[in-house]
Amino acid sequence: MSVVSISSVNKIFGKPGENQTIALKDIDLQIEQGEFISLIGPSGCGKSTLLRIIGDLISPTNGTVLVNGKPAPQARENREYGIVFQAPVLFDWRSVEKNVQLPLEIMGKSPHERTARANEMLELVELNGFQKHYPYQLSGGMQQRVSIARALSFNPPLLLMDEPFGALDEITRERLNAELLDIWSRTKTTIVFVTHSIPEAVFLSTRVVVMSARPGRITQIIPIDLPQPRSGETRESPRYYELITQVREGLRGGEGMKE
Amino acid sequence: MTESTLPGALVKNTEDDVMDTLGADVSVPPPDRSRSLGMMLLRFALVFVFVIVLWEGLKFIGGTPWRFSTNDGALFNFTWFPPFPMKFASDLNMPHLWDIFGAFIQPAQRNGPPLIQVLAQAAVVTMQAALAGFVIGTLLGLLLGTIFAHSPLLERALVPYVVASQTIPILAIAPMVVVWLKAGWWSVALLAAYLCFFPVTINTLRGLRSPDPRAIELMKSYAASRWTTLWKVRYPSALPYIFTALKIAATTAIVGAIIGELPSGLGEGLGRVILNFNSEYAIRPHKLWATILFTALVGILFFVTVILVERVMTRNMRKLES
Numbered sequence: 001m002s003v004v005s006i007s008s009v010n011k012i013f014g015k016p017g018e019n020q021t022i023a024l025k026d027i028d029l030q031i032e033q034g035e036f037i038s039l040i041g042p043s044g045c046g047k048s049t050l051l052r053i054i055g056d057l058i059s060p061t062n063g064t065v066l067v068n069g070k071p072a073p074q075a076r077e078n079r080e081y082g083i084v085f086q087a088p089v090l091f092d093w094r095s096v097e098k099n100v101q102l103p104l105e106i107m108g109k110s111p112h113e114r115t116a117r118a119n120e121m122l123e124l125v126e127l128n129g130f131q132k133h134y135p136y137q138l139s140g141g142m143q144q145r146v147s148i149a150r151a152l153s154f155n156p157p158l159l160l161m162d163e164p165f166g167a168l169d170e171i172t173r174e175r176l177n178a179e180l181l182d183i184w185s186r187t188k189t190t191i192v193f194v195t196h197s198i199p200e201a202v203f204l205s206t207r208v209v210v211m212s213a214r215p216g217r218i219t220q221i222i223p224i225d226l227p228q229p230r231s232g233e234t235r236e237s238p239r240y241y242e243l244i245t246q247v248r249e250g251l252r253g254g255e256g257m258k259e
Numbered sequence: 260m261t262e263s264t265l266p267g268a269l270v271k272n273t274e275d276d277v278m279d280t281l282g283a284d285v286s287v288p289p290p291d292r293s294r295s296l297g298m299m300l301l302r303f304a305l306v307f308v309f310v311i312v313l314w315e316g317l318k319f320i321g322g323t324p325w326r327f328s329t330n331d332g333a334l335f336n337f338t339w340f341p342p343f344p345m346k347f348a349s350d351l352n353m354p355h356l357w358d359i360f361g362a363f364i365q366p367a368q369r370n371g372p373p374l375i376q377v378l379a380q381a382a383v384v385t386m387q388a389a390l391a392g393f394v395i396g397t398l399l400g401l402l403l404g405t406i407f408a409h410s411p412l413l414e415r416a417l418v419p420y421v422v423a424s425q426t427i428p429i430l431a432i433a434p435m436v437v438v439w440l441k442a443g444w445w446s447v448a449l450l451a452a453y454l455c456f457f458p459v460t461i462n463t464l465r466g467l468r469s470p471d472p473r474a475i476e477l478m479k480s481y482a483a484s485r486w487t488t489l490w491k492v493r494y495p496s497a498l499p500y501i502f503t504a505l506k507i508a509a510t511t512a513i514v515g516a517i518i519g520e521l522p523s524g525l526g527e528g529l530g531r532v533i534l535n536f537n538s539e540y541a542i543r544p545h546k547l548w549a550t551i552l553f554t555a556l557v558g559i560l561f562f563v564t565v566i567l568v569e570r571v572m573t574r575n576m577r578k579l580e581s
């Protein structure tokens with residue numbers, strides 16, 4: 001059974017009669033347990049929209065989205081999603097620790113369990129010792145790591161990330177990429193990851209989903225057969241460059257079809 | 260501020276963020292507020308001295324001629340004829356500061372207790388009503404703001420009436436309230452509440468809508484209930500807005516209570532004292548001035564209390580740059 005099963009999903013924004021945007025058209029996608037899927041495509045092609053539909057933050061105009069065999073709204077009620085946005089969206093009145101604990105608090109976990117779990121997660125994102133800090137005392141990269149720790153805190157089987165490292169510099173981004181892969185291999189979470197960066201998509205993913213705009217469609221799905229675990233060496237292998245070229249051409253092709 | 264001030268107190272078992280912000284936290288040194296509070300007092304004192312100098316300077320140049328005499332108990336004899344007498348700086352319009360401050364220790368009525376004692380007693384009466392009004396108005400404002408934030412329909416239907424209520428002069432309403440509630444302490448509190456609830460309603464509404472939409476989406480992804488979202492995200496985000504309103508409400512509560520006392524004929528509050536000295540103004544202006552100063556001080560006391568509570572409750576709420 002697929003973790004995510006999307007069949008013939010369309011999303012149209014705006015009411016009939018007004019000027020409508022076809023954000024997604026005929027999307028079909030199966031995501032298996034433990035995959036790392038990247039969505040890549042030009043701005044406005046519906047990547048965020050697709051991610052938000054999977055996470056049941058908005059509903060599709062038509063089509064079905066099943067998560068672990070259940071409709072998306074039910075999966076959301078079961079708390080099967082961890083979500084990370086481009087901005088950390090931390091609560092500035094809560095300490096780092098309390099931010100990470102928020103989902104656990106809502107789920108009614110005991111204070112003891114919350115603290116233990118938050119410490120574990122902060123360890124995972126290498127922020128041990130920052131428990132009592134407040135968000136304004138952290139750098140942008142650290143804030144984003146807190147938001148990742150928060151998303152992972154309740155062990156969601158599916159992690160949805162919308163350009164989580166888009167606002168960071170190249171060096172921080174590469175470090176967080178390595179960290180994310182480490183977390184992924186340890187937690188066995190399935191990840192759907194939106195990015196604008198071709199190298200990032202290739203480095204991280206098991207499959208790259210290439211999309212094109214107006215209307216937003218999937219034009220190509222490229223399996224990334226780089227060996228696991230990925231490391232600095234991966235970035236130097238010839239296959240890595242081949243795949244980058246392949247994704248780039250996939251994106252061009254999508255553009256070409258539009259014209 | 261306790262949970263009873265928030266309608267969301269219905270949520271049980273979730274420890275609330277509003278209280279969390281009060282929780283002590285040792286390892287992060289809070290920003291040094293004591294210094295800024297000291298600075299605030301210093302600035303206040305400086306401006307005060309400046310006003311004193313300006314006031315007496317004007318009197319020196321353009322006031323009514325005055326005279327100290329050892330016969331009246333002064334330390335030396337002194338007479339001064341200001342060079343450019345101006346009407347607005349006369350003793351009737353601008354009494355000398357020593358007369359104003361002197362009025363505090365002189366008997367308010369012949370053979371009565373000193374004015375300061377009369378004022379202090381009256382202030383206690385007025386402040387009780389103002390405080391009750393402040394609390395009622397705040398609760399009502401929080402409740403209405405919360406309801407409007409969750410129901411655009413009710414917002415559109417009722418907000419015009421809330422606004423209209425504030426365009427009616429309180430002087431017109433005061434006698435009605437007094438007649439309904441039989442000229443009592445409660446009618447005064449209610450009039451104070453009437454002035455307080457408006458800014459609290461509007462700012463609560465605004466504040467509850469202030470969180471980042473993505474923060475609300477996150478709560479949705481945790482399958483958090485409306486109440487939980489309200490309690491853990493919306494109220495904490497609204498705190499700065501609510502406190503802005505509370506600062507306005509703190510001062511209007513005093514005004515509302517004083518005005519409320521006038522038609523109620525209650526003889527114990529600051530309103531009655533002001534009314535008495537109003538009628539005596541032509542003879543003893545310094546007494547009304549002293550009363551005004553004292554009333555202002557009461558208002559400032561109220562205001563500063565709100566600021567102190569705000570500082571404690573929002574001390575970690577520094578806005579992130581993103």
Ligand SMILES: Nc1ncnc2c1ncn2[C@@H]1O[C@H](COP(=O)(O)OP(=O)(O)OP(=O)(O)O)[C@@H](O)[C@H]1O
Pocket residue numbers: 013014021022023041042043044045046047048049050216
């Ligand atoms: N709430 C909305 N109402 C109307 N149109 C919307 C809404 N959200 C998105 N759209 C439209 O849907 C299309 C896809 O938007 P989406 O945010 O999914 O793009 P994206 O691929 O994430 O772009 P980017 O890479 O710039 O983040 C865009 O044309 C956008 O204008």
Ligand SMILES: [Mg+2]
Pocket residue numbers: 047048049162
């Ligand atoms: Mg996007």
